[in-house]
Structure formats: C-alpha cells, structure tokens
Amino acid sequence: RITHIMVDEYQDTNVAQYLWLRLLTGTERNLCCVGDDDQSIYGWRGAEVGNILKFESDFPGAAIVRLEENYRSTGHILAAASGIIAHNESRLGKTLYTSADAGEKLRVNGYWDGADEARAVSADIEAMHADGQDLSQIAVLVRAGFQTREFEERFIAIGLPYRVVGARFYERAEIRDAIAYLRLIAQPADDLAFERIINTPKRGLGTASIQALHMQARASDKPLLAAAIDLSQSDELRPAARNALGEFCQNIRRWRDSVGSMHHTDLAKIVLDESGYTGMWMADKSPEAEGRLENLTELVNAMQDFDSLQGFLEHISLVMDGDRESETGEVTLMTLHAAKGLEFDTVFLPGWEEGIFPSQRTIDENGAVGLEEERRLAYVGITRARKTVQLSFAGSRRIHGQWQSSIPSRFVQELPPETVIEDIAQGLGGAIPFGRAAQVQMSGDSSFGGSGETRGGYGPGWRRMAERRAGGIDDGFRASNNKTEFALGERVFHQKFGMGNITHIDGDKLEIAFDKAGSKKVVAGFVSKP
Structure with a gap:
C-alpha cells in the first residue's frame, strides 16, 4: 500500500496523471509536489498548468514553500x-x-x-x-x-x-527527402536518391514491385530510374503498380524538362506539391508535422541564395560533408x-x-x-x-x-x-x-498568420511596419514574386531621416538618398509616401 507520494516537475503533469494522483492520495494526503508554474511549457503535448495553479485548493491545509533564491543567474538576468x-x-x-x-x-x-x-x-x-x-x-x-x-x-x-x-537541419528526414527529389531531377542516375523517394509518399508499390525494379536494373545494367521507365512500359507489374511507377517517371521527366525554363525555387515548390510530399505532411496529425512543413519552407528559402539548382546541390554536398x-x-x-x-x-x-x-x-x-x-x-x-x-x-x-x-x-x-x-x-x-x-492583437491575417498590429507602445516607425504586415499568405509552396509599392526615384518620408529619393530596391529593403542625412538603407515598412 502506498502511503507517501512525491511528484517532481508537477507543472508538467497532464489531466490523466492529475486524476490518478488524486485517487492515489486518498484520505491520507501524504503528498509532496515540486514544480514551477512559470516553467510550464509543454501544453502542446498535454501538460496542464492548471494542475499546479489549483494545488492549494485541491489539497487545503498543505504547506506551501516558495524556493525563491536562484543559484544560477545574475541579478539583471533574474x-x-x-x-x-x-x-x-x-x-x-x-x-x-x-x-x-x-x-x-x-x-x-x-x-x-x-x-x-x-x-x-x-x-x-x-x-x-x-x-x-x-x-x-x-x-x-x-x-x-x-x-x-x-x-x-x-x-x-x-x-x-x-x-x-x-x-x-540538412539531416532531418523531410529535408533529406526533399533534397533526394531535387538530386534525382538534376542527376537521373542517382540511385540512392531514387530509392529514398520512390515510395515517399506511398504510391502503392509493394515489395514485389520494388524487387522487380531492382532485377530489371541489374539485367539491363541501367540506373533505377531508367529501369523504372522500361518496367512501366512492360507487362511485368500489376496495372496499378505499373501506372503508379509510370506516373512517377513522367513527373521526374517533366520536372527535369522545367529546370532550364523555371526558377529553381519555384520548381522546388512545384515538385514538393505535385509529388504529394507536402500533402502527406499536411494530412499528418502528429505534433511534429507542422515543424516538418516549416522546415520544408525554410529549405526553399535557402535555395533563394543560389543562382541555380546545381549550385544549391553542390552547396548541400559541402555542408553535409563538413x-x-x-x-x-x-x-x-x-x-x-x-x-x-x-x-x-x-x-x-x-x-x-x-x-x-x-x-x-x-x-x-x-x-x-x-x-x-x-x-x-x-x-x-x-x-x-x-x-x-x-x-x-x-x-x-x-x-x-x-x-x-x-x-x-x-x-x-x-x-x-x-x-x-x-x-x-x-x-x-x-x-x-x-x-x-505591449498591446498587440492576438489574431488576424499577416505574413505569419496574424496582423501583429500594435494599438500602442511602439513608436510610429514600428507601427507603420506592423500595419504593412497585414495581409494574407500563400501556402509556402506556390511560385510568388517580390513586389514593393515603391519605385526607383520615388520621393518618400522617414520619421528620423526626413525626405529622400529611393535609389535602390531589394525586396522590402530600400536604399534612399535623404536630403539631409545622406544615403541610408531602411526597411520599406518604415517609410511612407508624402
């Protein structure tokens, strides 16, 4: 029989654990809980901060000891x-x-x-x-x-x-999958890339179909993708598997044909979308799915820094070998x-x-x-x-x-x-x-999913930027262009630097020749049209 109970990290307990603890304590109430409500950060995986907040009402008469001396941090940090x-x-x-x-x-x-x-x-x-x-x-x-x-x-x-x-970052499963798609498009003879994505997401290709594909590649002394093309045009596979394999090969060929005519970041978005890969994670209800989608978006962001798909893949090879x-x-x-x-x-x-x-x-x-x-x-x-x-x-x-x-x-x-x-x-x-x-709205549309509009506190420069952030977003996997409401040579006003003319535009970053302050680089959100 349990007569004394001690619980550590009480702020991280969930509802089931809380109810079980109430049953275990019974009438003896010999219970000691240690926790810090200010460090309850796992609500997304079921932790309930309310358990520790209502401890005194749940167990009236319990002694509360506040451990307030900190032995780690300096005064300013605390x-x-x-x-x-x-x-x-x-x-x-x-x-x-x-x-x-x-x-x-x-x-x-x-x-x-x-x-x-x-x-x-x-x-x-x-x-x-x-x-x-x-x-x-x-x-x-x-x-x-x-x-x-x-x-x-x-x-x-x-x-x-x-x-x-x-x-x-580049070792995460979803990033390796996405890179495998891009490698196969750039180099159709990359068998490792082919094997990683041929059934990711699932295409209805079972063990027997994959074995037949490997046998075809060995018999013809061809890379797996070339062997898959041949196999999809034969009667060796069941119709469903043959159609799935044929569709995969056609997609790779179509995406490969687009390399020279489409910006590589737009191509990456299309590949991840049309392959069903992003859809697979969008349908996934696990806590990790949202993070994987964010990582895929960040991968596409990383590609913006390179002139071509080949340049990006060469960079990835160096990063992963470094x-x-x-x-x-x-x-x-x-x-x-x-x-x-x-x-x-x-x-x-x-x-x-x-x-x-x-x-x-x-x-x-x-x-x-x-x-x-x-x-x-x-x-x-x-x-x-x-x-x-x-x-x-x-x-x-x-x-x-x-x-x-x-x-x-x-x-x-x-x-x-x-x-x-x-x-x-x-x-x-x-x-x-x-x-x-800070008085900031907690919902609405913006580039992050909320307007972030301030109703007070921040200065006029930050307020203008907050207002300009209002607006919808795409799903992160469709081609887009970067437009600004300003034009070269346009006359604008800055709260600190005054009037000036725009001399260079890079996305939402402007270079402005101010009448009195000289040439400065500023973010577009901080200037306005007079």
Whole structure:
C-alpha cells in the first residue's frame, strides 16, 4: 500500500496523471509536489498548468514553500525574466533573488535581416572564444527548429564547431527527402536518391514491385530510374503498380524538362506539391508535422541564395560533408523547449519577433492561454544563462520566398528598461519603449498568420511596419514574386531621416538618398509616401 507520494516537475503533469494522483492520495494526503508554474511549457503535448495553479485548493491545509533564491543567474538576468513573466495573469507568483552580483545587462540587438543576425551572432561567439570562453558554455536557443538553418550554414562557413540537439537541419528526414527529389531531377542516375523517394509518399508499390525494379536494373545494367521507365512500359507489374511507377517517371521527366525554363525555387515548390510530399505532411496529425512543413519552407528559402539548382546541390554536398569533431568544444544550437533544465554561461536568443516568438500559430489555436505559455517559454530561455544574455530580432525575414517586414516581439517590450542595453541598426524603427505591456492583437491575417498590429507602445516607425504586415499568405509552396509599392526615384518620408529619393530596391529593403542625412538603407515598412 502506498502511503507517501512525491511528484517532481508537477507543472508538467497532464489531466490523466492529475486524476490518478488524486485517487492515489486518498484520505491520507501524504503528498509532496515540486514544480514551477512559470516553467510550464509543454501544453502542446498535454501538460496542464492548471494542475499546479489549483494545488492549494485541491489539497487545503498543505504547506506551501516558495524556493525563491536562484543559484544560477545574475541579478539583471533574474530581473529581466521576472519582468516578462509578471505579465502573465495565471501564475502563483514569486520573487526571485540571488546572492550573486547584478552582472551584465541583457543586450537587445536589432538587425536588418536573418542573415545579418546570424553573421553578428557568429562574430560575437568567435570574439568570446578568442577571449578564452569555452564554446561548450555558449548556446543559441531558437523558438522553432527551422530557425537553426541560417546559423548552421554560417557556423559551417566560418568553421565554428557546433552541435544541434536533435537532428541538424540538412539531416532531418523531410529535408533529406526533399533534397533526394531535387538530386534525382538534376542527376537521373542517382540511385540512392531514387530509392529514398520512390515510395515517399506511398504510391502503392509493394515489395514485389520494388524487387522487380531492382532485377530489371541489374539485367539491363541501367540506373533505377531508367529501369523504372522500361518496367512501366512492360507487362511485368500489376496495372496499378505499373501506372503508379509510370506516373512517377513522367513527373521526374517533366520536372527535369522545367529546370532550364523555371526558377529553381519555384520548381522546388512545384515538385514538393505535385509529388504529394507536402500533402502527406499536411494530412499528418502528429505534433511534429507542422515543424516538418516549416522546415520544408525554410529549405526553399535557402535555395533563394543560389543562382541555380546545381549550385544549391553542390552547396548541400559541402555542408553535409563538413561535419567534424572539435577538441575546443562546440556551440550548442537547440530549441527553447529542448533547453529546459540546462544552463550555459552565455545564451543567444534570436528571432524575437511577432509571429515567430510568440508563435502566431500557438496564439491562433489557444488564445490567451497560448500566449501565456509562450511567455513562460521566454522566461525559461532567459533563465538558462548564468552570466550573459543577448536577445535579437530582425527587421525583415524571407517568408515563403518573399521578404516580409517584422516587428519586435512583445516580450522585448516587456523587458524592464533597467536590465537592458539596446543596440538597434540605424534606420530600423527607432528605440523600443521597454518596460511597458505591449498591446498587440492576438489574431488576424499577416505574413505569419496574424496582423501583429500594435494599438500602442511602439513608436510610429514600428507601427507603420506592423500595419504593412497585414495581409494574407500563400501556402509556402506556390511560385510568388517580390513586389514593393515603391519605385526607383520615388520621393518618400522617414520619421528620423526626413525626405529622400529611393535609389535602390531589394525586396522590402530600400536604399534612399535623404536630403539631409545622406544615403541610408531602411526597411520599406518604415517609410511612407508624402
């Protein structure tokens, strides 16, 4: 008979575990639960924060002991995390303190785009390492798995040792599948690529059909794709299998014929769509499916940086062959969810933008409850650091192949001003009003699935950008073009720099010759027509 029960990580229990615990405790009520409601971040997999919030009412008379002394982080880090989490209404509340000194203030950095952010973070890490900091004590924590790609490519380019908790971007199953399609289109004799995708998604080709295909290839001394073409034109297979194989071969030939006449990113979207591969993941109801679709979109984004499909595939070969162990430690790259329970001397927190963090999908699906869990995730991210935290956001990112303007996360605005040092790229919207409750809509249409429109708090530059982000999105797998409402030579107004003429346009990034401030690069969302 069980007479005493102890539960750890009580904030992560689900409904079934809660009900089972109530039955086990019975009338003896010898129960000890340990947990932190501010670190309940697994609602998406069934955890119910309400279990810990109602502990006192469920077990009246229980002694509540608040463990508020923190032995990990400096004063500024604790104050910053506490300042954000204080905006949650559903919490028990506590006042963290430490015997350590205040330490360094958090740095909040604003960059032009995601590539600038990855370059700057990499440069900062290299400088820290040159000053003697152990790379294994540095972590880059992102909200979603697709965000690792730009950092991985930059780390590889400069030879910075790193490890990814979970699979590296180009080692993820869905990325390998997509690349296999592209490899087979570029090189029809690539048997490894053929074998990976011939039945992905399922095409009704059973073991007997695959064996017959291999026998045909060996007998004719041909690559598998050529053998498949021959086999689909014979009577060796059942009609259903023969038709499925023939359709696959025809698709590969049609896509291959489009290589010279279609932009390679548009071709990739069409291949992933028409092959049924994206449809397979859209129909998948597992928690991982959305992340896999985001990764496929990020793969297409990566292709934008290359002039041709062949150039991209050559780059992938170098990236996938570039893995090597390091004797000097490795930077850790992981999601915020995977970082819970870990600690590092230095933590970089990139991508703090509305729609990415907090996740617009989480807010759309769960409303205020989802937003509070996202805020708890921010709290967890900041408190992974012992000594140093750098948060960052970008003024624009490539979303579904198009440059889209971004605004800083509401969590950035919620940071207490006395805990941060701000370093925003010139012309990128001006100062952020720290220490205020950001008033941002929680639903609506935008490039991330929500308007992100501010009703107060941010300055006029950020407000204009938020307004311009309103509008629908495509599904990420249809061809699109990048248009701007501005034209070369057009006269525009900037809140800080005044009037000027547009001299260069790159997506939503403009170069403007201002009458008094000279030539500046600004994001289109921050200028207006006079």
